[in-house]
Amino acid sequence: MTVETLATHRTQGGTLRYCRHDSASTGTPMKFSIWVPDGEGPFPYLVWLSGLTCTEDNFTTKAGAYAWAARHGVAIVAPDTSPRGEGVADDAAYDLGQGAGFYVNATEEPWIPHFNMYSYVTKDLLEAVDGAFPLDPARRGIFGHSMGGHGALTIALRNPQLFKSVSAFSPIVSPLNCPWGDKALTAYLGADRAAWRAHDACVLIEDGFGESFDEILVDQGLADSFLESQLKPQLLEEAGAEARLKVTVRRQEGYDHSYFFIASFIGDHIDWHAARL
Amino acid sequence: MTVETLATHRTQGGTLRYCRHDSASTGTPMKFSIWVPDGEGPFPYLVWLSGLTCTEDNFTTKAGAYAWAARHGVAIVAPDTSPRGEGVADDAAYDLGQGAGFYVNATEEPWIPHFNMYSYVTKDLLEAVDGAFPLDPARRGIFGHSMGGHGALTIALRNPQLFKSVSAFSPIVSPLNCPWGDKALTAYLGADRAAWRAHDACVLIEDGFGESFDEILVDQGLADSFLESQLKPQLLEEAGAEARLKVTVRRQEGYDHSYFFIASFIGDHIDWHAARL
Numbered sequence: 226m227t228v229e230t231l232a233t234h235r236t237q238g239g240t241l242r243y244c245r246h247d248s249a250s251t252g253t254p255m256k257f258s259i260w261v262p263d264g265e266g267p268f269p270y271l272v273w274l275s276g277l278t279c280t281e282d283n284f285t286t287k288a289g290a291y292a293w294a295a296r297h298g299v300a301i302v303a304p305d306t307s308p309r310g311e312g313v314a315d316d317a318a319y320d321l322g323q324g325a326g327f328y329v330n331a332t333e334e335p336w337i338p339h340f341n342m343y344s345y346v347t348k349d350l351l352e353a354v355d356g357a358f359p360l361d362p363a364r365r366g367i368f369g370h371s372m373g374g375h376g377a378l379t380i381a382l383r384n385p386q387l388f389k390s391v392s393a394f395s396p397i398v399s400p401l402n403c404p405w406g407d408k409a410l411t412a413y414l415g416a417d418r419a420a421w422r423a424h425d426a427c428v429l430i431e432d433g434f435g436e437s438f439d440e441i442l443v444d445q446g447l448a449d450s451f452l453e454s455q456l457k458p459q460l461l462e463e464a465g466a467e468a469r470l471k472v473t474v475r476r477q478e479g480y481d482h483s484y485f486f487i488a489s490f491i492g493d494h495i496d497w498h499a500a501r502l
Numbered sequence: 503m504t505v506e507t508l509a510t511h512r513t514q515g516g517t518l519r520y521c522r523h524d525s526a527s528t529g530t531p532m533k534f535s536i537w538v539p540d541g542e543g544p545f546p547y548l549v550w551l552s553g554l555t556c557t558e559d560n561f562t563t564k565a566g567a568y569a570w571a572a573r574h575g576v577a578i579v580a581p582d583t584s585p586r587g588e589g590v591a592d593d594a595a596y597d598l599g600q601g602a603g604f605y606v607n608a609t610e611e612p613w614i615p616h617f618n619m620y621s622y623v624t625k626d627l628l629e630a631v632d633g634a635f636p637l638d639p640a641r642r643g644i645f646g647h648s649m650g651g652h653g654a655l656t657i658a659l660r661n662p663q664l665f666k667s668v669s670a671f672s673p674i675v676s677p678l679n680c681p682w683g684d685k686a687l688t689a690y691l692g693a694d695r696a697a698w699r700a701h702d703a704c705v706l707i708e709d710g711f712g713e714s715f716d717e718i719l720v721d722q723g724l725a726d727s728f729l730e731s732q733l734k735p736q737l738l739e740e741a742g743a744e745a746r747l748k749v750t751v752r753r754q755e756g757y758d759h760s761y762f763f764i765a766s767f768i769g770d771h772i773d774w775h776a777a778r779l
Contacts (some may be wrong), residue, residue, distance in 0.1 A: 234758055234760055234762040235723075235725065235754075235755075235756035235757045235758065235762070235766075236757075236762035236763065236765060237765070237766050237767050238766070241762060243571070258633045286563065286564050286761065287563050289566035289569060291765075292566060292569075292765070292766075292769070314564065326605065328506070351583070446512075448512065463624075478512075479512035480509055480513075481512065482741070483511055484512070484563065485512070485513035485518060486512070486513065487513040488513060488514070488566065488568075489512075489513050489514050489515070489569075
């Protein structure tokens with residue numbers, strides 16, 4: 226799989242690249258950023274999944290992550306949140322279509338054949354970066370924000386052979402129980418909610434997934450305007466308690482849903498992952 | 503002077519505000535961001551001046567500065583780079599007009615009466631933030647990037663009573679000796695280059711300004727595409743050597759002109775200022 230480098234920046238004692246590659250899963254070119262420390266590697270690495278409306282650029286420019294990654298010698302990959310471009314279906318709303326792939330494989334029109342972000346992240350992206358950069362696939366973690374927190378949790382729970390650690394910022398913990406989930410999964414997976422269960426972190430934990438993880442770390446701002454209606458971290462805590470899986474939700478007084486929140490605690494998450502990779 | 507808060511975000515254990523106020527100097531509303539640590543203060547603070555095309559947002563979202571500011575209990579103010587809006591002159595080029603105020607008071611049409619960024623920064627901005635936030639005017643430093651590095655250097659050199667410390671990232675050190683300076687100062691100050699001397703850091707140092715500063719710190723990326731044509735840090739070193747003013751230019755291998763460069767060394771600059779405030 227050929228990875229094309231679109232731009233390169235030296236930062237925090239390592240190299241940041243914006244890249245593009247052709248994805249068989251989405252049938253489109255896909256973009257991601259990757260920061261790699263100096264040296265030969267192979268380096269442990271983290272995959273960051275972004276939230277609604279984001280591209281590969283939001284985390285890359287706003288999270289302030291690479292200063293912390295450099296301390297631990299951990300690489301970070303941040304893909305775009307959906308296929309894009311002409312010929313790719315879209316919706317006028319910010320929470321559906323391009324920029325809102327929800328990390329599932331769509332089974333409904335008009336989202337087939339391109340909206341296969343679950344396969345993209347778990348297969349094409351990993352193969353591309355493992356092949357092109359000095360990364361250690363055996364020491365790989367995943368984290369994300371909001372829709373990307375949902376993606377990180379569900380993908381890690383279903384693929385413990387791929388990811389040794391998982392954390393999230395203000396994740397959608399249960400698409401079965403929030404308006405964003407209702408709308409997106411109805412569109413991508415159809416009205417039969419049974420098909421959604423494989424993409425609901427709480428259901429997965431209730432069904433026994435996740436036992437390979439010693440802990441799941443979540444940070445949640447208490448001034449987040451989506452907390453009550455969309456995010457509901459208590460559902461993840463309840464599922465964890467039921468399944469005897471340690472779920473740590475840190476509720477942060479005064480913090481909102483923005484990258485200013487993420488930047489405040491990204492160092493803690495990278496420390497936490499590095500200890501596990 | 504009334505300061506209106508447009509948005510508030512908790513970040514890095516302090517509060518970030520986007521603000522607007524009316525400036526007598528520019529005759530327009532002006533925007534800035536300000537991050538203030540928790541606590542009563544008064545806090546030492548830094549003024550950050552941004553480069554061409556920037557608003558108050560670029561530094562605020564991309565520099566990763568507040569993690570370091572929080573360690574030292576230092577507030578940071580980041581104003582917009584020019585007056586803006588309808589009725590304010592502009593130019594189609596990125597390096598003149600709105601977004602490119604060059605921190606001078608214009609004497610030429612069409613830039614009078616609004617393009618008075620020198621007075622705005624040294625008077626209106628400081629009065630506004632000193633009046634509205636728990637800041638200590640006696641412990642104030644200034645820094646900036648590119649055009650804003652030029653602004654920081656020239657404003658500090660001419661106003662040592664206002665600023666105790668000054669540093670810069672990839673600054674325009676001598677508008678008299680580069681195309682950006684030629685173009686902007688011809689437009690704003692007229693063709694008589696004698697009028698430009700008050701806005702050229704190298705000339706000011708040669709003329710004896712700056713003796714109150716123990717050191718001027720500059721970081722410069724060696725992969726910066728503007729290094730040879732526009733920035734020329736060696737001119738600042740030569741002026742400093744001549745005037746026996748310590749000018750430290752740290753040349754950073756592989757780094758470019760972007761905020762990825764700034765974010766890599768912003769912590770060093772905040773440490774350096776904090777030690778002097």
